[in-house]
Amino acid sequence: MRYISTRGQAPALNFEDVLLAGLASDGGLYVPENLPRFTQEEIASWAGLPYHELAFRVMRPFVAGSIPDADFKKILEETYGAFSHAAVAPLRQLNGNEWVLELFHGPTLAFKDFALQLLGRLLDYVLEKRGERVVIVGATSGDTGSAAIEGCKHCENVDIFILHPNNRVSEVQRRQMTTLFGDNIHNLAIEGNFDDCQEMVKASFADQGFLKGTRLVAVNSINWARIMAQIVYYFHAALQLGGPHRSVSFSVPTGNFGDIFAGYLARNMGLPINQLIVATNRNDILHRFMSGNQYAKDTLHATLSPSMDIMVSSNFERLLFDLHGRNGAAVAGLMDTFKQTGNFSVEDDRWTEARRLFDSLAVDDEQTCETIAQVFAESGEVLDPHTAIGVRAARECRRSLDIPMVILGTAHPVKFPDAVEQAGIGKTLELPSHLSDLFEREERYTVLANDLKAVQAFVSQHGNRGKAL
Numbered sequence: 001m002r003y004i005s006t007r008g009q010a011p012a013l014n015f016e017d018v019l020l021a022g023l024a025s026d027g028g029l030y031v032p033e034n035l036p037r038f039t040q041e042e043i044a045s046w047a048g049l050p051y052h053e054l055a056f057r058v059m060r061p062f063v064a065g066s067i068p069d070a071d072f073k074k075i076l077e078e079t080y081g082a083f084s085h086a087a088v089a090p091l092r093q094l095n096g097n098e099w100v101l102e103l104f105h106g107p108t109l110a111f112k113d114f115a116l117q118l119l120g121r122l123l124d125y126v127l128e129k130r131g132e133r134v135v136i137v138g139a140t141s142g143d144t145g146s147a148a149i150e151g152c153k154h155c156e157n158v159d160i161f162i163l164h165p166n167n168r169v170s171e172v173q174r175r176q177m178t179t180l181f182g183d184n185i186h187n188l189a190i191e192g193n194f195d196d197c198q199e200m201v202k203a204s205f206a207d208q209g210f211l212k213g214t215r216l217v218a219v220n221s222i223n224w225a226r227i228m229a230q231i232v233y234y235f236h237a238a239l240q241l242g243g244p245h246r247s248v249s250f251s252v253p254t255g256n257f258g259d260i261f262a263g264y265l266a267r268n269m270g271l272p273i274n275q276l277i278v279a280t281n282r283n284d285i286l287h288r289f290m291s292g293n294q295y296a297k298d299t300l301h302a303t304l305s306p307s308m309d310i311m312v313s314s315n316f317e318r319l320l321f322d323l324h325g326r327n328g329a330a331v332a333g334l335m336d337t338f339k340q341t342g343n344f345s346v347e348d349d350r351w352t353e354a355r356r357l358f359d360s361l362a363v364d365d366e367q368t369c370e371t372i373a374q375v376f377a378e379s380g381e382v383l384d385p386h387t388a389i390g391v392r393a394a395r396e397c398r399r400s401l402d403i404p405m406v407i408l409g410t411a412h413p414v415k416f417p418d419a420v421e422q423a424g425i426g427k428t429l430e431l432p433s434h435l436s437d438l439f440e441r442e443e444r445y446t447v448l449a450n451d452l453k454a455v456q457a458f459v460s461q462h463g464n465r466g467k468a469l
């Protein structure tokens with residue numbers, strides 16, 4: 001499989017190189033040159049497979065030519081063996097024909113484990129083969145950091161540095177990162193906000209001199225391997241609900257358009273999907289595009305669903321590429337306009353096409369709490385705020401009651417106690433057993449000034465299993 005850039009100017013890469021690349025050299029994002037397509041018979045024949053076997057069949061074409069089947073199978077078996085539920089991604093029925101796909105049974109209790117548990121193992125495999133080491137520098141406002149560290153902690157060939165804003169992530173989220181030790185794990189608490197952390201990561205990609213030749217790898221959702229891993233659970237859910245003989249709808253809490261884009265790809269790969277609903281919080285750039293053809297930067301609002309607090313949606317560019325007939329120059333033009341003016345709209349027929357593909361809704365904090373309370377009253381299920389946004393959007397945008405509606409359950413509610421408390425359901429949640437002593441565990445992290453040079457100096461002094469690069 002070859003991968004091309006959404007801006008059309010960077011060289012095509014194979015899977016191995018895409019895995020190690022961040023942005024393409026032309027500033028674009030990598031996408032598969034040709035999307036694999038499965039027949040209905042083929043998809044139907046996968047019913048009942050264990051999750052890792054299904055994952056092998058869905059992802060095999062994407063890694064073809066880079067990872068031999070036997071090795072890939074082994075990696076996938078290990079990856080999804082790290083999940084605590086036998087079904088890996090179980091479905092739970094909420095209401096008539098309404099289901100939550102529980103994607104929070106991985107080590108850090110959020111769906112990001114699906115991709116990052118795999119990414120860590122793939123990186124280690126490829127680097128071992130090449131005899132290389134890499135450094136990961138990532139910023140987190142919460143879930144990505146812990147999932148990335150959990151995914152990479154056993155990697156022989158990766159040193160990982162995760163920047164979080166000091167005193168500005170929840171205690172559960174901080175402890176999920178800072179209680180993991182290893183000479184290749186480095187938690188940096190930056191005296192600034194999340195944007196400062198992200199700016200430092202971007203600046204480090206732009207100028208990598210401080211790495212003395214060691215390659216820098218991205219772990220945010222611009223990394224193609226993350227999207228690829230997320231395609232699998234759409235097949236998994238549909239197969240359990242009568243697919244592919246019957247179509248299924250999905251409602252997806254999203255900020256960066258990563259998870260929902262994976263659903264769009266699943267549909268293009270042959271999975272019959274009826275509705276794909278984009279569910280955002282008050283940071284609603286995606287909803288404003290879908291409802292009014294305005295892709296416009298707005299101020300950032302802090303919400304009860306912090307993992308979707310974004311101003312711009314990094315993976316949206318991948319959809320724009322398809323909406324423009326895969327014309328890289330057109331995408332580059334739009335992104336340029338966006339950079340200059342902070343907004344753009346697309347031609348009418350392209351927007352109409354986007355409307356045909358997606359429904360959307362923005363849900364505020366009050367409605368989020370209302371939905372948590374409503375679902376608890378109906379079913380006794382406690383939703384995390386992100387999942388609650390998905391449920392709300394599913395209920396408001398649903399077009400058919402006969403077609404099963406699957407809401408992606410992106411996090412375990414125990415990660416977001418504030419929202420659950422504000423919803424007033426009067427229930428305290430307990431950490432699952434593998435994390436029950438989280439609040440007693442020793443923490444390790446280094447506080448650094450909000451200063452790029454200080455961060456880069458730290459990375460170059462510790463980037464080789466705690467020793468200097």
Ligand SMILES: *Cc1c(COP(=O)(O)O)cnc(C)c1O
Binds near residue numbers: 112144255258260410
């Ligand atoms: C990251 C995250 C999301 C949003 O994911 P996208 O990549 O923006 O689609 C939603 N919910 C939770 C709990 C998350 O951690």
